[in-house]
Amino acid sequence: MKHVPFVVAASIPVVFFAGCSVNPLLLPANSRQSETFRDESELDLPTTPKAQLAKARELAWEAAVIVQNPPHPVETWQKARVKWRQAIRVLEAIATETSVATQAQQRLTVYRTNYAAIDDRLETEQAAVSQLESAQALAWQAAVTVQKPPHTLAVWQSADRKWQQAIAQLEAIPAVSSVSSQSQEKLAIYRRNQKVIQQQIATQKKTLTALATFKTTANYLKDLPTQVAAGQAVGQVGIEYQDYVDRLQLLKTTLAELQPPQGSQHPIYTDLAEALRDYELGITIWQAYQKFKRDNVEWLRGSDSYDQLFPISLVDGNTLMEKYQVTTYLDGSKISLKFTLWAIWDRAKQVVDRAEQEIKS
Incomplete structure (x- = not known):
């Protein structure tokens, strides 16, 4: 940041105007030219050199008074710049052979410096206003982006980027700007909003990780009947009991x-919880079979002579037949361990697939 000294005359205190290395909101190409025409058309130019010098000092004083006690809005800096421009035009009109020519040239140097300082400050203020407007537009876009959730991870990330861009615009607004206070208030709000969005992103990432874990297990268990038929899996079920428990x-x-904090509110949480209950039912079925086998070890002789059949009365038979379409044997009194588990796993796979479709939609 640079400081440009602003001096009107020896009788006026020195005021420092800070320029700022920001990208200014540039005026239209014909702005300065039209301003010059307006200066000349509105300026009542005195006819004598001394009167011209006095007029220039008067305009300089008015310009200095306008910008006392900054910050100021764009309009105030524009008015001051017009005054300085008029003062410069008056001094430039003083002929070099006049008695006040030396004074005019001295003041001209000072006034041009002051004009440049005001011009720099105006551009800083214009840039700040532009940045505030840009931040507000980005914030609005971010808010609209996440209306009516749930949303995919990509949507939440898009909103996060917009909030970050809005925050960056506000952070670039210098403290000397008239909109600095407003920008700081919005900055606190925008940061809180971004934090909420980032929490959603974290939840969404956890959800995707959870879905991937469930999908891996679902695909593995769903494929076991094929593996068993091909002789590529252990036992008749295709998986050891402890392996299943670990999964x-x-x-x-x-x-x-x-x-x-918000995962249980995610749409696919219900589906994953439902799939988990299916897999837990598989444990219940397997444990019921193991108990039956232990209780009847003498006549079963430790083998699965009945293709892992056991009484349906040991479990919730109605649920198995209605919800999972489990096949019964021996006049409906028995069920098969492996076919029952496979039916349960098949349905769980459908639930996991449904969750995957929901998160993609």
Whole structure:
């Protein structure tokens, strides 16, 4: 930041105007030219050199008074610049052979410096106003982007970028600007809004991670019947009991991590929780079969002579048949462990697929 000394005359206190290295909102190409025409048309130019010098000093005084006690809006700096421009035009009209020519040239140097300082300050103020307007527009776009949730991760990230751009615009507004106070108020609000969006992004990322974990398990279990038929999986079920328990525990942990602070409100949380209940039912079925096998170890002799059949009365048979379309055997009194588990896993896979479609929509 540079400071340009602004001096009207020895009798007027020195005031410092700070320029700022920001990208200014440039005036239209014909702005300065039209301003010059307006200066000349509105200026009543005195006829004598001394009167011209006095007029220039009067205009300089008016310009100095206008910008006392900054900050000021754009219009105030524009008025001051017009005054300085008029003062300069009056001094430039004083002929070099006159008695006040030396004084005129001295003041002309000072006035041009002051004009440049005012011009710099005006551009700074215009840039600040432009940045504030840009920030407000970006904030509005960010707010509109996330209306009517839920949204995909890409939508939340787009809103986050817009909030960040809006914040950057506000942070670039210098403290000397007349809109500095307003920009600081909005800056606090925008940062809070961005924090909310970033929490949504974090939740969305956790959700995608959870979905990926569930999808991996769902695909693996759904494919076991094919693996068993091809002789590429262990046992008749296709997976060891403890392996299944471990996978289920991973799903429980994953879903628990998704809950705070907003994960449980995510649309696919309900689907993942439903799929988890299906997989937990698989544990219940498997444990019921193991107990039946232990209780009847003498006549089963430790083998699965009945293709892993066990009484449907040991579990919730109505739910199995109505919800999972499980097939029964021996006049409806028995169910098969592997076919029952496969039916449950097949339905759980459908629920996980549904969750995936919801998060993509």
